[in-house]
């Protein structure tokens with residue numbers, strides 16, 4: 219891999235380890251707060267991340283909720299400084315669970331951003347089908363993505379993320395436009411529930427499978443972003459050439475979503491191994507080898523003929539025997 223101006227060159231991508239306006243991407247190893255303090259004000263059009271959830275994953279140490287949120291405070295101060303006035307911040311979180319009690323993290327985070335003048339535009343429910351089965355409460359099958367903007371004027375390219383309408387043939391039933399098509403030929407607004415897609419086309423819900431063992435994007439990271447989840451935000455909330463910033467970038471899923479769509483990508487990650495994997499994934503994207511789920515690809519639906527989709531014989535015999 220030839221080096222150029224201190225940046226790594228992956229085919230057509232130049233990847234630096236600190237902010238340089240001319241490069242395509244930056245992966246800054248180490249603590250994001252230290253990196254953030256060196257970054258220029260207002261440079262990021264989109265900040266998108268899934269922060270550590272305090273769940274005791276391999277990369278985090280569990281602390282009590284107040285200490286956890288307190289540690290985020292100076293980081294949020296810096297995020298408010300580096301975001302562009304027309305910029306957006308997308309904060310994706312699940313639940314923190316302590317002794318069986320659920321603390322919905324987005325409710326706690328809302329205050330952190332609101333206090334710094336951010337305005338909530340959507341609380342997006344990201345629904346997925348798979349996960350652990352709870353025994354003392356209902357199994358958790360969604361996470362939330364809080365979309366804030368810094369101001370009242372912000373980039374929102376709805377047309378680039380419209381989904382096909384369920385009934386494109388609908389017409390106005392009265393008035394001057396009676397009989398004319400009432401929908402938008404580009405499709406409809408994808409709404410704030412992102413279920414993917416038995417068919418985006420049929421349901422117009424965004425149901426993006428989370429990245430688990432049999433997902434094409436799976437790496438060593440225990441909880442990656444699906445690239446397509448980030449892509450929707452990148453396409454809607456930025457323009458080509460804008461900077462997309464992920465302060466907790468892990469194996470670089472947000473960076474890939476940005477680069478894939480001709481945006482500049484900046485990530486911070488404290489774990490060296492995840493940084494290495496992120497570099498590899500960028501190299502794979504550049505060489506066309508990266509495996510990823512395509513945005514809007516339908517989720518596999520069992521036909522009912524697969525063995526796993528059938529009721530086990532033992533259950534049927536038990537029912538028959540009373």
Ligand SMILES: C[S@@+](CC[C@H](N)C(=O)[O-])C[C@H]1O[C@@H](n2cnc3c(N)ncnc32)[C@H](O)[C@@H]1O
Pocket residue numbers: 248249250251267268269270271277439441442443444465466467468469470471472486487488489492
């Ligand atoms: C939920 S994961 C993000 C995964 C990422 N969205 C992806 O697709 O790979 C959070 C990441 O933040 C990293 N991290 C935690 N604290 C950090 C800090 N202070 N500075 C930089 N990275 C940090 C962890 O190592 C972990 O990889």
